[in-house]
Amino acid sequence: MKSRKSFVVSGVFALLALILIILVKNVDVAVVPETGKPMGFYSINTAFHNIFGINIIWYKITEIFGILALLVCAVFALIGLLQLIKRKSITEVDPVIIKLGCLYAVVIALYALFEKVIINYRPIxxxxxxEAEASFPSSHTMLICVVMASTIMVIGNYIKDEKLLKLLKICCAVIMVVTVVGRLICGVHWLTDxxxxxxxxxxxxxLFKGIADKDLR
Incomplete structure (x- = not known):
């Protein structure tokens, strides 16, 4: 039942994302003078962008957190590799590690897709x-949210110390929130991105929670 609810919620968010994409491509589309590129929800996006302008410090902070997220991915990949070497079969690797790897692969595939199918361009x-690069969706937001939130879900499988586990989960949540807010106010993305x-x-x-629910502790 819990898995079914997770799948339903996943479908709702996917539908909302699709609706947003359609709206961004068709509602209040205008050319951004700084880039010469069209952009949807022009009035809302530019109004929000003008409040914060460009903040390079926050941009650099979010870049550092992005590297940290990649290191987290590498740690789980290393755990899987060591299990594969020790157990001599991929079927013996923890199922949650395999599913986590698939989740990461989907994020990479979506990143590649939106680099080719451009919904919006950067404000600068x-x-x-x-020239202006593709900016929808914010790949940093997607990377940080997926990696940090999924880490919160699975880390209990590998950390048994309750105090350390709680601390790591709090760190993941803080990094996630700070990165999303930082990416929003640094000026390299639109609000809709x-x-x-x-x-x-x-x-x-x-979707990951629904698939991996039985493997999570």
Whole structure:
């Protein structure tokens, strides 16, 4: 029953993400003068963007957290690799590790997809680029939310000390919140980019929870 509810909630978030994509492509579309690229929800996005402007410090902070998220992925990959070497069969690797790897793979696939199927462009042309890059959904938001939230779900399988476990879960939650807020106010994404990243992440996380529920402690 719990798994079924997770799948339903996942489907709701996926539908909301799809609706947002359709709306962004069709509602209040106008050209951004700074980039020369079209952008949906122009009035809302530009109004919000103008409140905070460009904040490079927050951009760098969120970049660091993004690297940290990749390191977390590497740790779980290493756990899986060591289990594979020791147990000599992929079927003997913890199911939660396999499913976590699949979750990461889906995030990578979605990142590649939205680099080709461009929904929105960044508000600015980045210093190392010649033109505005794709910005929907915020890949940093998606990465951090998926990695940190899924870590909160699975870390109890590997950390038995209750105090350490609680501390690590709090750290993951703080990193997730700070990164999403930081990405929102640093000025390299539109409001709808962040919202899209949150909706897609939520869909993936509830799907993962439904699939891996029996393996979680």
């Amino acid at each position: 042309i980045m210093p190392d680029a010649t 962040i919202l899209g990243g949150i909706l897609i992440s939520s869909a993936l996380l509830f």
